Amino acid sequence: MSFINYSAKEINCKIVYYGPGLCGKTTNLQFIYKKTRPEAKGKMVTLATETERTLFFDFLPIALGDIKGFKVRFHLYTVPGQIFYDASRKLILKGVDGIIFVADSQVDRMDANMESFDNMKLNLDEQGYNLDNIPYVIQYNKRDLPNVVPVAELNKVLNVNGVPEFEAAAFDGTGVFETLKSVVKLVLIELKKGA
């Protein structure tokens, strides 16, 4: 749920990166952190296991600029992708304004992608959300690897609603900001529509 603070003159929104384990959600946030000017970002909070798997969430607050004198801030969260952390994923989705579904493009991760996508739909449903009217985009990550599924194929399976989709290689930043910008726009358009 976005938070409009007239006292601090801020518009705050929450974006969640969702997707199967190891698809590159945390890597997206790390790249955004690295490339954002110090004055436009806050601390990145990472709650991870010893082996750098997300345990609860990653969190990165960023400021995007001003609209009519209001600072536009986005809070970026990642969920833990490993299947058994489902309870945590549900908690992170609370109050979400927009979602980036990160898919792992590798052939042998297709089942994991589909399972995670279905899991996202289910968890959204439980909170009274619906994929048909929540702003979301899809990122096909790890395009740099040799064994990737063609985008047309990925679209057929994962992009049933025809939302904006992006090819990415999060570890070198390819596509990372394009994906983020796209969902930010959708969220702001949705906010304006609801006003």
Added chain:
Amino acid sequence: MPQSPFVMYDEEFKELTLIIEKLLREANSKCVYLVDKDGQLMSAVGETKDIDATSLASLTAGNIAATGGLAKVIGEKEFSILFHEGERDNIHISVVGQRVILVVIFDKRSSLGLVRLRVKKASEDLTKSIEKLLSRMQAGAAQENILKEITDDDIERLFH
């Protein structure tokens, strides 16, 4: 449908801030934060400059959400009060008006007993103010609305 935004006007901010300022003094605490359950900082008073408020807000919301999940697992409704004791500083977290989290940080100049007592009192006032805010939001009382003024150009310009 994403829920409609949580809106706080300046008068409401001032009203809430007055209450937590009073709590800060009467509980002899170091600082007091008001955070909404989604992790957005609403107000902060006291010695706050060495603390990263945005991280604090998102972590306390995560903490309340996680213990709320735990409560469900064992068949409880919610743990509405959490207390963490540190070597120097202690942190007292409680849910008020079902929607907002009150965080009090204190050291040996105060005590858990005093903080508990004062938080209880302040919670009553906060609950009233928050309920007022929520019903104002529900009624959709027409005040200034920044969202209405956003143009497509504004959104485009954010990225240039």
